[in-house]
């Protein structure tokens with residue numbers, strides 16, 4: 001932690017990731033989520049307006065306390081009770097099989113021990129529960145991939161731990177879900193090295 005992580009990154013992230021294109025993507029993945037929900041990497045709470053009306057409560061985790069100044073304002077605007085926990089998703093305090101749905105948007109790129117976090121996601125999901133994710137990651141295009149590998153070090157600094165070159169499908173697959181569906185596309189108007197998207201649902 002430090003000025004960059006606590007102050008500058010939350011400000012910059014909240015600003016850039018609240019744009020129209022992001023909102024459209026958030027809406028598309030969250031429009032039919034239901035049940036008891038855990039969101040990992042809650043950030044500044046930019047997903048809140050996109051949960052369906054029937055969602056009245058959320059449990060969230062994120063280790064960055066610096067997000068609070070944005071999160072609290074955001075929470076006050078919506079009729080959803082948020083149990084916001086300041087912790088990392090590599091080790092969750094929640095009981096086994098306690099959620100119907102786990103949500104992650106643009107978060108798997110930033111988790112240090114991604115394998116441990118995905119095993120935790122699976123552990124806290126009920127049988128047949130859904131892990132819903134929207135993430136950027138490794139592109140299949142060799143030229144884009146080369147840039148992703150080249151720029152990964154600098155991106156980790158600028159993006160506060162964000163990796164450009166994670167194969168999200170493979171990582172989720174390796175966590176051992178029973179069923180996995182992933183759609184890939186380039187995020188509209190984003191540089192390709194940043195915008196190769198994995199939108200998926202993994203069933204426990």
Ligand SMILES: C[S@@+](CC[C@H](N)C(=O)[O-])C[C@H]1O[C@@H](n2cnc3c(N)ncnc32)[C@H](O)[C@@H]1O
Nearest residue numbers: 041042043046062064088089105106107110111
């Ligand atoms: C690019 S931001 C995305 C925030 C939010 N998910 C969104 O869609 O606006 C990545 C988020 O992951 C969080 N993060 C980083 N490491 C994490 C970890 N180990 N467990 C949970 N969240 C983490 C960061 O603090 C940050 O809020």
